[in-house]
Amino acid sequence: MMRxxxxxxxxxxxxVCTVGSSYAQVATRNSSAPTKDSDRVLFEQAVSARxxxxxxxxxxxxxxxxxxxxxxxxxxxxxLAIADSWYSEHAWKQAEQEYQDFVTFFPNMPExxxxxxxxxxxxxxxKDK
Numbered sequence: 001m002m003r004x005x006x007x008x009x010x011x012x013x014x015x016v017c018t019v020g021s022s023y024a025q026v027a028t029r030n031s032s033a034p035t036k037d038s039d040r041v042l043f044e045q046a047v048s049a050r051x052x053x054x055x056x057x058x059x060x061x062x063x064x065x066x067x068x069x070x071x072x073x074x075x076x077x078x079x080l081a082i083a084d085s086w087y088s089e090h091a092w093k094q095a096e097q098e099y100q101d102f103v104t105f106f107p108n109m110p111e112x113x114x115x116x117x118x119x120x121x122x123x124x125x126x127k128d129k
Contacts, residue, residue: 039065039072046081055085076106080115087118096122 046061062078062085069075083098099115099122106112 037064037068039069039074042068043074043078046078050081050085050088053088055089058085076102076109076111079105080111083115083118092122092125 042061042065046058046065049055049058049061059082062082065072065078066075072078079098079102083095083102086092086095086098096119099119102115103112103119
């Protein structure tokens with residue numbers, strides 16, 4: 001069960017990253033050179049930190065992105081990435097809350113289905129304990 005869950009998570013993560021990289025070009029601002037702390041730069045730094053299992057650093061960068069660029073095309077992906085980072089660390093309560101926020105604020109995004117599935121998995125795990 002746990003191997004399937006991890007395999008499912010890895011596959012979902014890869015899909016989100018793959019889809020996300022195609023949206024990165026669309027999400028860039030009108031300027032040709034990004035600023036040091038642009039939304040794109042913050043997101044890329046967060047992805048890099050997450051890929052190195054530096055989850056706290058990734059969450060800090062993503063939170064800074066959300067707070068600094070509330071209208072950014074990266075906000076939804078940042079919220080989901082925060083939830084995924086908690087999930088990766090098996091911090092179930094935090095992950096569940098972040099996934100619930102994602103479903104609440106972005107219910108029409110395709111990723112909301114996966115977020116809800118993870119909420120259901122976390123709730124089942126809680127009941128099994």
